[in-house]
Amino acid sequence: MISSRVPALLGGAPTFQPSLAFTRPAVPPFAELAPEFEEILNSGGLTKGPRLAKLEAALQDHLRSPNVVCVNSCTSGLILGIQSLKLSGEVIVPSFSFMASFHALKWNNLTPVFVDCLPYALTVDLAAVRAAVTPRTCAIMSAYVFGNPPYLVELDQLAKELGLAHFCDSAHGIGTLIDGAPAGNHGDFEVFSCSPTKLLTAAEGGVVSTRRPEIAQWIRSGRDYGNPGSYDCDFAGLNARMSEFHAAIMLAGLPRLESYVQARQRLVDLYQERLKHLPGLRFQEVRPGVRSSHKDFPIFIEAQAFGLHRNQLQKALLAEGIPTRAYFDPPGHQLTCYKQTLDLPVTLKMCAEVLCLPMSSLMTEQEAERVCQCLIELQQQAPALAKAAALE
Ligand SMILES: Cc1ncc(COP(=O)(O)O)c(C=O)c1O
Structure with missing residues (x-):
């Protein structure tokens, strides 16, 4: 039964505590990590140690991948990777991405040129990239969206044809397979995130994967202030090191990664089976040959057909204790720090409709079932709920 709290909520701010986690980090049991942590503490080698290697x-x-360098976040990996390319000018970037994609450009004094995404796939639209190229363009930045990879081969080809750099914000990419191959082998470099919301977490962390050894070398030095060891820095780096504790957490998690992807796939199958008949509700489109990591599970709510606007549905779900996220609304070109007046109709439509449902490697099928049941009931009661909200 849908609670009587719902109608009141449709018009106002959510006030109820969620009784279900939107996401939960899957971490190895403490008993497994404790001896590692003890050894790290006793050794005194808290950072730059054997676990990182x-x-x-x-x-x-x-x-x-021929070259992998771990850092303390995806954001710092992106900043250092971009720095290594010594670029200036404009970088074409999908507006439908996380703020860190754009900030990494900003920290390198580069100008983001926001372009549209593909409807429902959410990854960057290649035609839009091509159309945005100007004499000032120096690079293309692409991004995985919720585990769905952009058209990396085609982007690599386009970048080569136009003489541009191409790098990818692969924050959501660990666990994704493209034609059976893991992510991390495209562009000049890719960077994964290992923050708590990702499939494989180090608590906080980032992983740079690159086919170019000189970029890996730059990041190795750059994560350590740009100090090549002599104290005579040839560029201004960061402190972006991954500590031994973080490396130990991720090392213990790595053998479990595949089981995390499988667990998420089961939840996605359940969600899709139960929700596919709802009018006005769509799923993310992942092209054949791609196995998404399902870092998130987005649905799209077309208000007219569903009977409720995405924002109303989000509040109604929260009233039932179910938290959701409208990632990535607002999109890059509408963030206050980048504000640009642009016509990106697909991005705007996706931002208005997207709603990420609870998802984690630890979520149970019963929990997903509860979310589905609630969505189904809300959709059935949509006309009455919308009417009640209008009268509030
Ligand atoms: C697409 C994307 N890029 C970059 C980041 C930043 O990652 P980190 O928190 O590891 O710096 C995130 C974080 O969730 C993200 O979603």
């Missing part, structure tokens, strides 16, 4: 080797193997 071991993690980088393991990830190189896992990603089938």
